Amino acid sequence: MAEKIVLIDGHSILNRAFYGVPDLTNADGLHTNAVYGFLNIMFKILDQEKPEYLTVAFDVHAPTFRHEMFEEYKGTRKPMAEELRQQVPVIKEVLQAMGVKIIEKAGLEADDILGTISRMSERRGLEVSVISGDRDLLQLATEHVKIRIPKTKKGQTEIEDYYAEDVLNVYQVTPTEFIDLKALMGDTSDNIPGLPGVGEKTATKIITEYHSIENAHEHASELKPPRASKAIIEHWDLAVLSKTLATIKLDAEIDYEFADAKLGNLYTDEAYVYFQKLQFKNLLGRFETSELSNKIEDAFETITNKEKAEQIFTDAAKAERVGIALCKNTEDVLPLFADLAEFAGIALCCSDEHVYYIKTGNDISSAWLKEQTVQLVEKNECCIFFDVKNAMGELGSLPVSHSFDGTIAAYLLNPLKSDYTGEDVARERLNLLIEDKLPDDSKACYEAYTGWKAAPILQEQLKENNMWKLFVDVEMPLVETLYDMEQCGVRVEADELKAYGEKLGVRIHELEQEIYEEAGEIFNINSPKQLGVILFEKMGLQGGRKTKTGYSTAADVLEKLAPEYPIVAKILEYRQMAKLKSTYADGLAGFIQADGRIHGKFHQTITATGRLSSAEPNLQNIPVRMELGRLIRKVFIPEDGFVFVDADYSQIELRILAHCSGDDMLINAYRQAQDIHRITASQVFHVPFDEVTDLQRRNAKAVNFGIVYGISSFGLSQDLSISRKEAAEYIDQYFLTYPGIKTFLDNTVASAREHGYVETLFGRRRPMPELKSSNYMQRSFGERVAMNAPIQGTAADIIKVAMIGVSRRLKEKQMKSRLVLQVHDELLIETYIPELEQVEEILKEEMERAADLKVPLLVDMHTGNNWYEAK
Structure with a gap:
């Protein structure tokens, strides 16, 4: 059986993959969908063909002979999308890492290279498969050269195959005649102008009868229809030009040795690293487990003997540092209920040689294992976790001063991402891609290893970026403060909440009836499409904005119409009432736990500016601009014998702006x-x-x-x-x-452009990739963010420092009062009434001295029997 060679049209397949695969990006923000799609197509072809040789040809972005000859047709193709352009060098690097032969030459298009190699291969006795999305290559088809054209249908790649006989059957012309067919009908995507008014049907009829444009030109007066006859007479030079453009070279001068194209082991260690960086987890199964993964997994050891476990804890306490990961048995638990999974064990890592998984069962109880872990953290001053606060929820209070949170460290180094798990850090800092479908104990071992291995790297990078002090003095101590707040929670009066919901329900019903009456019919107010028809078609309101799916009923559109049209004002109020009822009146009830309190979550690693965010539920988005929204705060009440003290910074961002700008008048x-x-x-x-x-x-x-x-x-x-x-x-x-403000803002944007980031007064960095965007709107957005991020970020840092100080002093004095909520610039203390004066003093001192600014930080304080009164 003859040997095979596969020839791939690089840019063509990359382009097809780009538009056929949904957008993907890796952790560095690099678009990867074209590379991923290209590799999938290539692997599918190789699995089918099992060739001995493989070559990928690329166009060189330099003038080709066609461009030089026909300058006027240069640039008729659409420019390559930026997201695609950045993937071209990436696919070349990946292919080189896999040992794939790449060929490109200035002055030649990939088609000419492929045409030449296909003929060389055929003469050598090889069976040839040419892979391209460009049907121009059908002219290369012979009995031994097969043109394979990938197509995407319903998300799946299908491949059309064409030998010479198939071209004739489908297009009614031979592969050679296909050139003449293109010369008549043209192809704008390939810079082939064709003849005016001659389409595919007419061109096919002419070439099947006359077989070439030259013969057709000799019989021009006989051509049908008359417009084709006229076109080929009047535009003969265009037909000749088009044929030249459409003709692929078969004898181009290229330096090509078949030995270089011999297909070897594609799945090299170098390629494995690229696949990790690109996060192509689905393709890693093609590799044998990497040497690094093998080495790490060889160090995994499951411990079920209590005596040996005790020795491991003893040794770990003396280690320089220790990576720790908790393991839960999630095998039979739905992802939604993963937090409720049974505690199964703990992984510990203190070196490259040993990663221990200490498993519950036999004589190792959950309680004993947790106790040993807490004692380990007390003894070893560098215990690395991913999400220390979550570990505290499982183990109880931990000495945070002995803990290193890999999640928070990774977040500080790049606050624009959405995930900072052990898997992410392993990939980004250690070039280690952890598979998804691993057993829970193996995942825990990898996490413990990653923490141990990556902590020094993260520490060094934080120091290089001047954020080590921010990490140690602000973010890590804040973990304990937030843990205490979550454990404490805030009391909610369930009956009041229910009554509030019923009150909203009455108002919602009233608004529904009033809206239906003004509209003259009943319709779904929550349906943008139906609402648009009612307002802008039936009622004829002016100022509507038509979109592809109908009229826009977005808030900004309706708010402009509300002053003039009462029905619009009622619709806006209806939306607000419905939001309040679903999100707060009804939504909050589901979060009230058995102790009558809501124990929400506070997240440190969500926002790019450093602000905290709250969830389960989100109490930072309670509407404050409308009275009915503010009234929801009445359901939040202190324990008996306590009152709420609410402390809010006065104009903190403007004060920070005064300090940063140094504007004398504002100061x-x-x-x-x-x-x-x-x-x-x-x-x-x-x-x-x-x-x-x-x-x-x-x-x-x-x-x-x-x-x-x-x-x-x-x-x-x-x-x-x-x-x-x-x-x-x-x-x-x-x-x-305030001229100083203008200078400050301009300098901040200029600095962001130069350095790629902005900083808060505490050194927190916010990268600014938007400023380098080719999109004007993105750049404008980036400028606004560059102006605001140092101000808002500094405010976030200041409130965090204040929270730490307030919480620490309440603890040191063993007071019953406790910090229960933080909403941006506001702190809420559930205050034991005999401690009221002392709490107000602590709040004032800690909040007003959280930062040393050129202007005073002032705090507004109020007391009340519910959050509404205190605010």
Whole structure:
């Protein structure tokens, strides 16, 4: 049987894969879908063909002979998408790592290279398969050269095969005649102009009868229809040009040795590393387990003997550092209930040689194992976990000062990601890709190993990025504070919550009836499509915005219409009421636990700016702009004998802006405790301080806070319902009033462009990849983020420092009062009434001295029998 060679049209298959595979990115933000799709197609072909030789040809982005000859047709193709362009060098690197022969040559297109090698291969007696998404290559088909064209149907790759006979059967022309067919009908995707007015059907009829354009031209007067006759006479030069463009070279001058294309072992260690970085887990099964994985797994040892387990804990306590991972038995547990899975064991790693999995059972009880682990953390000053707070939930309180949280460290180094698990750190810091379908004990061993191995790397990178102090002094101590808050929870009056929900239900029903009455019919108010038809077609409201799926009923559209149309105002209120009822009145009830309290979760590694986020439930999004929304706070109550003390920073972001900008006027205004919004209004609107109206002060307040968020004239005009010109004048006048702020914001954006990140006063970094985007909207967004992130991030750091200080002092004094909630710049203390004065003193001291700014940090404090009263 003859040997085989597979020839792949590199750019063609990469392009097809790019548009056929949904967008994928790896942890570094690199788009990988084209590379992934290319490899899948290549592997499928190789599995089918089992060839002895393999070559991939690429176009070189330099003028080819066709471009040089026909300059006017240059650039008719659409430019390559940026997300695709960045994957071209990646696929080449991957193929080289796999030992695949790559060939490209300036002045030649991949088609010409493939055509030449296909003829060389055929003369050598090889069976040839050419893989391309470009049907131009059908002209290469012979009895021994097969053209294979991949197609995607319903997410699956199908491949059409064409020998010479198949081309004739499908297109009614021979492979050679296929060139003439293309010359007449053209192909804009391949820069082949063709003849005006001649389509595929007419071209096919002409070539099947006359077999070439030259013969057809000799019989031009006989051609049908008349427009084809006219076209080939008047545009003969275009037909000749098109044939030249369509003809693939079969004798190009290339340096090619078949020995170089001999197919060897594709699944090299070098290729394995690339597949790890690209996160192609589904393709790793093609590799034998990597040497690194083998070495690590050889170190795994399951321990069921208590005496040996005791010795392991003794040795681990003396180790330089120890990686620790808890293991739960999730085999028969749905992912939704993974937290409820049974505790199964603990993995410990103190070296490359040994990763121990100590399993519960026999004489090793869960309680004993947990106790030993807590004691280990007390004795060893560097115990590495991924998610220390979660471990504390399983083991009880741990000495956080002896703990290193790999999740938080990875988050600080790149806060733009969504996952910071042990698997992510293994991949990014150790080039180790951990398979998904591993037993729970093996996953725990890998996690413990990763923690032990990666901790020094993470520590060094934090120091290099000047965030080690932030990690040690802020983020790690905060873990204990958040754990205490979650354990404590906040009490909720269930009956009040139910009554609040019923009150909302009544109002929702009233609004429904009023909306139906004004609309003149009953419809689904929650259906954007039905609502759009009612408002903009039936009722004829002006100002609608048509989209592909109907009229937009987004909030920004309706808010503009609300002042003029009562039905729109009622729809907006209906939405707010429905949101309150579903999310809070009904939603909160499901989170009340047996002790009558909600024990929400606080997350440190979600936001890019460093702000905390809350979940299960999210108490940071309770509406505060409408009274009915604020009333939900009434259901949050303290224990008997306690009151709530709510402490809120006053204008913290503006104060930080004053400090960072060094603007003298703003600094002096805060030092003299003046009304900053009234001062701004006086300057911007050119009126005496004492004559500033309430409206002017409100508008100045919008400008003050808008500047912090990099607001544009358009955004301000929308907020204040004024013209864009007026808004621009407000902003210009603002910067004349506070010139230091303008300089600071401009310098911050310039620095972000130069260094690729911005920093808070505490050293927290926020990478700014948006500033390098080719998309104008993305760059504009990046500029706004660059202005705001240092301010908002510093505010987040300050409140964290304050939380740590407040919580620590309450503990040190063994007080009954406890910190229960944090919402951005606000802290809520459930305060034992006899300790009220002391709590207020602690709050004031810790919050106001959390940072040393050029302006004072001030705190507003209120007391109440529920959160509403305290706020």
